[in-house]
Amino acid sequence: MDILFLHVPKFSNYYKPIDKFSFINLPPVGVLGLADYLRQNHYDSRMIHLGVERHKHGAIDLDRIIAEERPAIIGLSLHWHFQSYDVIEVARKIKHSHPEIAVLLGGFTASYFAEEILRSFDCVDFIIRGDAEVPVAELVAQHRSGRDYPRVPNLAFRRDGAPTLNPISYVADAKMLDSICFTDFTLMKDWPVFVESFSRYLSLDGLSPATQKAIFGWKKVYQVLLGRGCNGNCSYCGGSREAQQIINNRSTVCMRSVDSVLASLQDLQRFGFDATCLALDPLPREKAEEFYIALFEGMQRLGISLSCEVERYSLPSREFLRRFRELLPGDSFVTLSPNSHSEEIRRKNGLYRYSNQELEDCLRVMDEEGVSCALFFTCGLPFENRDALKGMAQYQQELRKRFKRVQCKTSMIEIEPGSPMSRESGAYGVEPQRTTFEDYRRYHSQPFQNHFLEMGYERSGCPGQAETSHFFCSNFCSHFRTGGVHPLLARTACHAMSAMWKIGAFRLIDKIFSTG
DSSP, X not given: OOEEEEEOOEEEEEXXXXXXXXXXXXXXXXXXXXXXHHHHTTOOEEEEEHHHHHHHHSSOXXXXXXXHHOOSEEEEEOOSGGGHXXXXXXXXXXXHHOXXXXXXXXXXXXXXXXXXXXXXXXXXXXXXXXXXXXXXHHHHHHHHTTOOGGGSTTEEEEETTEEEEOOOOOOOOHHHHHHSOSOOGGGBTTHHHHHHHTSSSEEETTOOHHHHHHHHOOOOEEEOOOEEOOXXXXXXOTTSHHHHHHHHOOOSOEEOOXXXXXXXXXXXXXXXXXXXXXXXXXXXXXXXXXXXHHHHHXXXXXXXXXXXXXXXXXXXXXXXXXXXXXXXXXXXXXXXXXXXXXXXHHHHTTOOSSOHHXXXXXXXXXXXXXXXXXXXXXXXXXXXXXXXXXXXXXXXXXXXXXOTTEEEEEEEOOOOTTOHHHHSGGGGTEEESOOSHHHHHHXXXXXXXXXXXXXXXXXXXXXXXXXXXXXXXXXXXXXXXTTTOOHHHHHHHHHHHXXXXXXXXXXHHHHHHHHO
């Protein structure tokens, strides 16, 4: 095999109400596209999900995988910083047992820290920065013969022992994205196991998929690539406009065609998924609505019955909502991200897209048109004082009372590599605790670090991490606060649930139900 892609989840995670779990189970949507592009260019490639391997065999045996696949290059996706520790450990094990195999990294985190990674970890041979379709094919060709690595666009490698970064000269355009299949799961080994057990963002250790579905109401979901790039510059996001320019040399948004996206949705239905997430909305409102309505009409025409989560950056019009309700399954919903109830905080963080009054007017129309909405808020933003935290909790309560189809979801912000506040911390009044790749790798090596509650920075003049996480648990926990449970009862329920995990009660219940 020319190149074997491995997806490495973050295996060691802990969150008190749900105990230990694996995270980043969904691989970056571009990896299957890379395997498809290589196949189109007559190279042999496929992908293995190491979470699936552990689930199927009880452990991850890299020597067995390598003996079966015999790859010349192994590519590891290091897209999200959560994977930092696990990816490096897998790279070390590969290089220790098979020094002849070249180890390649890719993804946002690998791209951003490429020079540091090559300087610090000799188990990594190559890193492709930014978009990877043409670079990975050229790398495979050069690795086969010639090994003229300076000619490979976007490639970072060592020359005479020193990190060398080729220019990021390749940026995928719409024609390229439309020519690739990002949803051919036959390129993933044991894809039925992935669809059934790993098509969600986390998985609880030791519980069957059926029990997890009963607890969380999960569906088998996969995100469809709509395009690349972003026009927003949100303070906390490592995929924002300026970060994209640094990491990918991407200056504009590139969208796939409606027909190309429809082909991906047909694939998801054919492979057994229940739902999809359409998570990109960088177009102006009128163009965005034209795109989405054409997509919805195509789904109905082709008999695509996947329920849809459709993320909107701008507020949808009544006509969009009407067509949404008419054309999509009834359990589909729209997501909006006001992030904070405070318009001032939104402005300071590059998050202001509409006023609270405009948001509430839109929610009223959603109720009238029978469309459900998930509102996403964030806890821990720069400039968020105690009054702002309390105000956000109160605002969410008011919204739930006023609008019957709204659901409020809140998450803690965690600093991301390349985000505006990681690069310009002083402008946002924050002091980051993680600035280098080694900072992230070390943090994620500790199994009881809880990224659901740890921001990775302190804010000047604002509640600290401990106080913020306590407020989050008391007011926003998705397990105990969505129904307005009193904070004391919520904490009691959390402690009780944690105790049940420790004594193995949930695993015992799961075993009873799964055997009879």
